[in-house]
Amino acid sequence: MTTAVVDRPDIGSFEPRPAPRRRGACPSLHHPMQTGDGLLVRLTPARAGLPSAIVRELAKLAERHGNGLLEVSTRGNWQIRGLTSESTAALSSEIEGVLDQFRFGLTLDANPFTAAGSDSARLVAAIEEMSEHPNLKQRLAPKFSIVVDDGGCIDLAGVIADIRLRWAASDRWAIVLGDNEESGRLLGYVRPADGCAAVSALAEAIAEIGPNARGRDLSLPRAQIATTAAASSFESGADPIPERAMTIHVGHIRLQDESLAVLSPAYGMMHASSLNAIIDAIDEIAGARQIRLCTTAGRLISVRGLDDHHIERLLTHEAARDFITKDDDPRLSIAACAGHPACDCAHFDTHAAADRLVERGLLPHDGSTVHLSGCEKECARPAHAAVHLIGRPNGIDAFDDHGSSLGHFTEPEDAVVSTLPSAGGIA
Template identity: 30%
Template sequence: MSVIRGWCPTAHRPMEAGDGLIVRVRPRLARVTRTQVLGLCAAAASYGNGHIDLTNRANLQIRGVPESQWPALIERLCALELVDPDPALEARHAVLVAPDWRAGDDTHRIATELAARLAEFPDLPGKFGFAIDTDAAPVLQDDPADIRLERDVTGGVILRADGRARGVSIPVDDAVSALLALAEWFVASGGRAAGRIARHAAALPAWADQDALPAPAGPPLGDTGSTLGPVHGVAFGRIEADALAALMTPSATGLRVTPWRRLIVEGGAPSPRSEPPGLDVDACVGAPSCPQATVETRTLACRLAPHVEGRLHVSGCAKGCARARPADVVLTGRDSLFDVAFDARADAVPELVGLDAAHILAHFGAS
């Protein structure tokens, strides 16, 4: 039985995994400076096992941290201004920001004000978050957030509760106050019990329940690149500390972190697009790194992906940490074997049960 946790690891509240503690860093405004990148990499190598994961919330996770090294790691991350020394404030930095922002644009202005006003927000469930996505074509509509600020079809800014097709038009200068008001309503109306706004049964307040339609989503970053610098793809979201540090060439000023397993190297030297195998396949760390997984995931995912039509998700257990949404083909580990479902999540009722890796490969013609 998989243990479903209602929270994500933070720096001050790390999560135990098979390879040690997971310590999560939440880059402010989706950006990490050159100095911070190099400091983070050195800390990951000194206090962890050198593995750094990119999450679907555009966070960076340092893995393999022994409990005895955790206090020193936190001290170092706070000194780098990557973590707030106040655990309560750090817990409120669950903010997803469209990574292509420019200084002074609406996304930058709103995200900066939100960061300065987080102390005003109520305590929210561990997985509750915000998305600031006010480019002409929103890019975060499929990424996890509970309250979104994005463009509507007329070019204005709207506030939209996740799971609702429409939102309410908001002046840019009032955007953060509107976020705060909806977060306060969520708590006051009993939302903590639901955990996420899309699961909350209470009707939205009348002022937030309007008919503004969000603009159509923009193309994924991987299809268009970035004018800020070269885009580096990270297979399965895992990168080694020395490889991440190597991205900081002399001209690079920092990184923009995305929720799509891609890093934008600000000012980096032009290079061929890096699209490694496994970049668009979903697979958690699996066994033995995760104590709840009973199967290895990523080697099988790489072998199987070329033979699967559509999106492939290989999950070490029914939690489905690597992908919350349905995939065309999903393999879920159970008792050292795999169950298979189609157009489903990892916790769906399977159509095939109890297959080992060899049988999986044969079934899809990959043996």
């Protein structure tokens, strides 16, 4: 397979950067984050996605007020890069009329394709209502997050959460504290009717520890006491969580009730012109149909509202060339943060390094992931990776999934070849 690779500058030398900022503050409209290419604003779309016209407006705003670069984050949020203080104020003013298309407040991740009226949908609605209580919301850490995972087609297992509800059986949901599904601590199980009460009690217990406390800070005995008092159906236990029946990847995806065209910008980043082109193609193909674009975990963009024939037309359209549309694309084997120069903490250009790995065929042949992080924050860290390459002022440190050192290297290519026997390639 031939993969189109965007031309990028050389990854450059490794130079000292500012100390990484704590991953805590959320770059909202009123509190943008300073990065290497200006300010960054993050917008969380409505759970059902955004109408194509609103996505087009986002692209226009990114070009008019930023540097034209947008990202889909690992949680499925839209990020606009390259803003200034003045242009952020202008963007905030212009977007005010469509703010009802976005979610604000506590981060709550869930499967947007779950059936209306299901236990999962009811849990999400109840927790969203509960989380808006100012007495609780104002006492939780800035990036406090909850995941409600129905075990469906959107893989939320790798998404970090302070409190996680995970479907375990027809009438039981597992409660997991901190980290991702695998590394978090399994507290026990509740029936769906008690799910919101359990989450509320645990959030309150975490808030009592302090304003920066997270799920990992709550002791299991204290968590069990809080949950037992709030949820009569709570029972401790550590039964295995069921495997997911299917997971959405890129391409033509058929669900029980709808079909999707699923695309992904390489490494989560795209130019506004590429996004505009795909919206133009959707309008050309769909005509007067009401089309929505739903961004989800895994940096995926799912186009909703097209029939199967139109999906095939879109995925093979010239406008789709700037996106990943096939599940054998080698770029899917790379998890990379924004890197230098987009991030002022990064010690190397992660995207240029990723492209070099693709061009030279230096990726694992077993489907595992290579993680590239410009600095020690590891903002794009996946649940698992064959090797983690972390930028330092004087090169790259390589680690395995357990944090054991695999050596220090000058180039990402050398690190991959030296640490992964399954990585082939050309010299």
